[in-house]
Amino acid sequence: MSIKSGEEYIESLRKLNLEVYMFGKRVENPVDDPIIRPSLNSVVQTYELANRPEYEDLMTATSNLSGEKVNRFTHIHQSTRDLIKKVKMQRLLGQKTGACFQRCVGMDAFNAVYSTTYEMDQKLGTDYFERFTKFLEYVQKEDLVVDGAMTDPKGDRSLSPSKQEDPDLYLRIVKKQEDGIIVRGAKAHQTGMVNSHEILVMPTCAMREDDKDYAVCFAVPADTKGVRIIYGRQSCDTRKLEAGLIDRGNPKFGGHEALVVFDDVFVPKDRIFMQGEYAFSGVLVERFAGFHRQSYGGCKVGVGDVLIGATALISDYNGTEKASHIKDKLIEMTHLNETLYSCGIACSCEGHQTASGSYEIDMLLANVCKQNITRFPYEIARLAEDIAGGNIVTLPSEEDFESPEVGEWCKKYFVAKKEIPVMDRVKVSRLIENITLGTAAVGYRTESMHGAGSPQAQRIIISRQSNLEEKKGLVKEILDIEK
Amino acid sequence: MSIKSGEEYIESLRKLNLEVYMFGKRVENPVDDPIIRPSLNSVVQTYELANRPEYEDLMTATSNLSGEKVNRFTHIHQSTRDLIKKVKMQRLLGQKTGACFQRCVGMDAFNAVYSTTYEMDQKLGTDYFERFTKFLEYVQKEDLVVDGAMTDPKGDRSLSPSKQEDPDLYLRIVKKQEDGIIVRGAKAHQTGMVNSHEILVMPTCAMREDDKDYAVCFAVPADTKGVRIIYGRQSCDTRKLEAGLIDRGNPKFGGHEALVVFDDVFVPKDRIFMQGEYAFSGVLVERFAGFHRQSYGGCKVGVGDVLIGATALISDYNGTEKASHIKDKLIEMTHLNETLYSCGIACSCEGHQTASGSYEIDMLLANVCKQNITRFPYEIARLAEDIAGGNIVTLPSEEDFESPEVGEWCKKYFVAKKEIPVMDRVKVSRLIENITLGTAAVGYRTESMHGAGSPQAQRIIISRQSNLEEKKGLVKEILDIEK
Amino acid sequence: MSIKSGEEYIESLRKLNLEVYMFGKRVENPVDDPIIRPSLNSVVQTYELANRPEYEDLMTATSNLSGEKVNRFTHIHQSTRDLIKKVKMQRLLGQKTGACFQRCVGMDAFNAVYSTTYEMDQKLGTDYFERFTKFLEYVQKEDLVVDGAMTDPKGDRSLSPSKQEDPDLYLRIVKKQEDGIIVRGAKAHQTGMVNSHEILVMPTCAMREDDKDYAVCFAVPADTKGVRIIYGRQSCDTRKLEAGLIDRGNPKFGGHEALVVFDDVFVPKDRIFMQGEYAFSGVLVERFAGFHRQSYGGCKVGVGDVLIGATALISDYNGTEKASHIKDKLIEMTHLNETLYSCGIACSCEGHQTASGSYEIDMLLANVCKQNITRFPYEIARLAEDIAGGNIVTLPSEEDFESPEVGEWCKKYFVAKKEIPVMDRVKVSRLIENITLGTAAVGYRTESMHGAGSPQAQRIIISRQSNLEEKKGLVKEILDIEK
């Protein structure tokens, strides 16, 4: 049975020997590290929910490779229904965690590499597709978490990979051997890296012949020699080192990003899925980005649901829930959130089959989806701050509430509706702080902006897909203008 | 064969004896009236395209009543695919006409009345469903255009139907007879009325027992005795009386709305589909509105395509097409338009089966769709005006361009790119004026605002469907707050 | 006494022999032409109000040239108080007319030419300032309306003046004589041209040596030989030819734009204020644009007041005035309108003295003002359409309301609150149509977009004035980064 439990997943992580650094020091036990743990808990949910009958249809699928039931996060989409279920699964997990659950990058990478290697083989006579499906079968069987790694550090943004002063600022092949290659470089902003068994590396942009050595795609175990992970810090991260739970905002769940350094890492031949075929680099990037832009139409909507819920709750607690402007702002938050969901659903529903047999989203609509994601969560967060009131940024610490000296004052003066326990009001306020300013804001705001490509990247695709010539043709027909 | 041609449709209209008034006088021949004709031409397209093989899949469907191929505008949706095809058909027609093609209100009314009468019969033991399907079979067989008539004049908006000083301000039953009923009142803003064979009247809002006589649904031929149609005037309507074609903006297509007065009109029993069952009034309204809010995610997107095309074309003509801000604004227009389309697709894809077997849209997402329609076309129009430049509102008349005295000056000074015929530039400018300020602006702007219900009506449904309790529950689970 | 009455102004216009064309024919009597007249009525208000004691402080000023009291529209600003009063005068006139009153372009041109010619003379030893002040004294004494004429037809926007295939697409000197020059070309979008005594021509953009012949500034009487005016048509313009007044929307006031052709027009030496000094072309343009961008912070706000008033009134009539969403939308309209006003006031209050002694606005803030003008009136109009309801685009014609056949039906079914005369409701609806879609929409929407320069022109100035280096310096100081 390939569906693992959360416990089995955690145990499998303990067996890895990851080289993780944080605050300048090696983290000996990442699984139990208090700063990292909430992000692990989010990934655990991708296992736990897959074992609950009520979520089976969303959380699992039948593998086209093995015919076995697999966790949907390892699945190659076989229909538009699969694409839609993916989005719904992501919304569900966003709802359950109120955070980034990190496992999407792997899933999106699988689906991008799958159809691209197929087309490479068709055109070039290579055997990348076979190599990749073998890797994927292993992933599905072991129910692994895989970091889909795309973004290079990029150095001077006005220069291409091979024109950088330091050639390593984009990850590249530094040596080719009989049995494989040696790679050097780094991948930045790697979501969920420390909770991953494997890393699936892809190139970061379309490339030309000059950049051939940068056109490389491969997978290695996360604890391969030479792989060094430097943990990214987040707003309010060290609150997780404090004694109490409340000031953390979300006491259970979180996400993380990291810099992954590849210090002359060896990749064996059967784990290489692109090696210099720069012409396919752009396609692979566009597909991964496309799938990941769709993803945000699910996961961010789920987090949005939590934020809307928290905002509705705090207005109940405050006694403002009947004010017409409060009700109207909650409607607006819902409206924006469901518009995002509509975009996630639409690009899935309008998907199409690739040459490999798998399904991919409608590219125009997936980019439209992500473009909205760079806007609406910010407005939803603004409205949440409006309704929640100033408390979310001026509340005393949990220790003050517990203090023998001032605890009674805190409890006396932060009561709102008398029947609501004051600490419930504090908890909900801290959760709103968490999503709008704290650790989860990293995922809900800045990652919504830049994850799966910065806004301008979507605009370029929208422009390319907007088919202005056809639209001009419509006008000429109505106006009898000669073409 | 139930699919009629455009020509057959026009001939069938000539046989009607409609009582139409405009500018205070009876219109003897509405079919050939220059002000009305462009709106007729739009409806003709709903027939013409249904006869073109490349559009057959979108434009036609197999009737669940007769098993015959019918025009999709008369079809009861049998699946979410049908719902999606409906939206695509509407986008297509918007693209072909750059205007409102008016036939959607009938289609949306059929689908709303179908499932509602079924449920009424189930609950109340009435036979409305049978009556209605019989009527619908006739509509499908004859390929008719039917005005779906909902909006009453409403008088003082702060009073319910039965509380108005003049009881006729909402349409009502004034007499019940053995063989039918006599109705009095009016329906306002009736889109495409003069181009319709039949009128399908529905109540305008949820009602209580006091308003029982207002809970009435029925169909009568458009030329029934006592039915008087007063044509609504539009911005720039009389340009269609001028000699030239160019200043009309859209020389071929348009839309119209009218006030329809029911001056003690007799409705025979077999054409009555609700008579006093006020408890079902709200459901019927909500369904019709829901279907019609979906519709706008197709038709307005198609008109948007034309406006984007015209804007791209005028920037080509002006020589501004390479400016980065112009390109960016075209991207924004496309982005907004495709967001609307995503909403149209999503509420269709997420549709569900009704008790009657027909399919209806997801109500939350359909309302989200329409809410966006009340905003984005305005912004798209604003951007079109930005790119088009001041000419759209300061150009001399077509007669000036043709004038022996000043024509040469006009032609000399309105040249932009030398290879573009000056009159083509004028034509495209006038089309943009038409959609942003002229006759088509009525459909693209104000109807986007109020058609299928004013914005606040959608907010009420969004509020009702937003399931805040479930969202609060998500928060309580994450924060371990007792429920 | 230099303050003329409205009647004197009208009489002075009758004496002009303007060559005006409309619908392809010469207009024999522009003053009494029904299409032109409402725009004349608006200009008349600039005279009438100057004679009313309650407006004296705003409408008049003491000339720095003559020491006489003059109409502020002919005044050179002597202080920031003058700049502020200018904006308030413009808001007042917008409020009184609900339309464009056209006289600002002249005032803004005077102020731009005044300080620029002074600086030219200082630098180049020319005598343009003296020539110009003499002209201006005449204007002040006779209380004239002057068309400030800047925008050339421009042809292919990707080419500079001298690179156009037809060299006349920018107005230019075609012959230099002892006693003056001959000019050829045209000025487009000339606001209020037909109601003007004189035309003050300025170059349309910054120029280089190649474009020397295009760097020309001068004034000629509006009826000078060779000056041909082709009247621009507006949305709904011909409603003014209909019998009734109501469908016109605004029965009294309007605005207009025209193309003015200079067919080898002679300009005498003392009326030339720039002749080839291309280096000063950019300064002059920037100043005129700056003053005119300030102007919109007054006039459009006044029209906005009328639109807000009409919207509030129609909601009273409809019985919706107590709905919280209606009240909130009226607040939003007011908020946006007053934000525009704040920008108009701020760029005035932050003005500074020029070398000539006159005052000019703060350039950054004036451009910020205009940039907001390209956005907020559109949103105000959208909200007006929201509150007003569909009637504004579906109401029957005035003739229907007067018709013996259908008048009673119209009156019966368009009643809203019983105590409000139905025709008052119709009037207000038509006024809202007028400002959002009709003749006044030309001024309130598209002119807000493009008048005084299209939005991108403001962005260029904002960029130039944004002083990013200083702002970077602030950061370096806080962060101890070496400069």
Add this chain to the structure above:
Amino acid sequence: MSIKSGEEYIESLRKLNLEVYMFGKRVENPVDDPIIRPSLNSVVQTYELANRPEYEDLMTATSNLSGEKVNRFTHIHQSTRDLIKKVKMQRLLGQKTGACFQRCVGMDAFNAVYSTTYEMDQKLGTDYFERFTKFLEYVQKEDLVVDGAMTDPKGDRSLSPSKQEDPDLYLRIVKKQEDGIIVRGAKAHQTGMVNSHEILVMPTCAMREDDKDYAVCFAVPADTKGVRIIYGRQSCDTRKLEAGLIDRGNPKFGGHEALVVFDDVFVPKDRIFMQGEYAFSGVLVERFAGFHRQSYGGCKVGVGDVLIGATALISDYNGTEKASHIKDKLIEMTHLNETLYSCGIACSCEGHQTASGSYEIDMLLANVCKQNITRFPYEIARLAEDIAGGNIVTLPSEEDFESPEVGEWCKKYFVAKKEIPVMDRVKVSRLIENITLGTAAVGYRTESMHGAGSPQAQRIIISRQSNLEEKKGLVKEILDIEK
């Protein structure tokens, strides 16, 4: 000489015996506490800059009470020029600190209490004005920082002060004595409390007779017996306890808010400025709010300048500064920021004299100003995050950069443009994080939302001041509708 130096200010604070709590414990030495100190540094700037000749005109004024030069933060505005200078001083301080400098609440309270007590005395024959001016003379002479304290905890927002279960949830008089009063309650969100010498307490809302005991205004030294200050925690506050400076974002400056408990505090008679005169409560609140809403048109604009500068700098460092979309976003940020400034200037310029002789802002425009403040800083922050890229939320810690194990990797891979020191890039990124998500986001975002009253409070004033009746009158005049 009443202008104190920064050093003198710090020394004066050391002499206070404040009862401050943080993380559940008493803070023995607030002046040198690492979490509090940056906020103190910001206040120090209000002294330091007042001693620099180049800022003398903005930072100081001549007291109307003593005729002495005083720090403008203690000044009663004597003209609209004073109001304008106030805004400019605030922008300057925002620019110098990139943070909230806290001293405005006192200044705004002085000006509100000044004119209100004058009017109370005029109407009621009390001597509050004399008492208050005596207090203010002392403040000016000693150059004190005063916390203007308005916001009560408020408990259940749907109940008035006297209807709360716990009557202390609004601050109130619990005992009246010959020599003064005893007060109990608390003030929440008190900006700069720990850096203040005195507290000037005002009522929080308009009140009725029932709430008489809550209508109380007075001043007490910050270290009065019974005054307990509980420090509010902020996003990322504990980074200030870490060894390095960089991750703090802003290494020097900050702001703070606190809960201030009044545990049966005695107020001597001469320090009481309102005691039960509930009818004046609303006026005082509206004036304080009005002045403080004006303030934000200065201080937030200054912080905005820093954020724009940081964003421009990071794009220079990244090599993206020439991309047209980057340039355009910087223009938009500037445009929005200067719109806010325009509102700050306009409400000042349009100010008027009060009965007391002091000047107050235009209330409508001040509320419009603040309403924009609840929107634009959020959009400016969003654009900053867009341009800055994901690094601001995924960068490793400063300790990683300094680490012998991974420092070299961090430095290698976070290089952008080769000539820019990598740590400068990190510093600027951390500053952007600080303002958008960290300690300064509390001031730049949430305080922009709720400080000086939540958005709905402004909408109520805008509604009250919008003069719809006059606007309806304009329409009736144009349309000849009888009034």
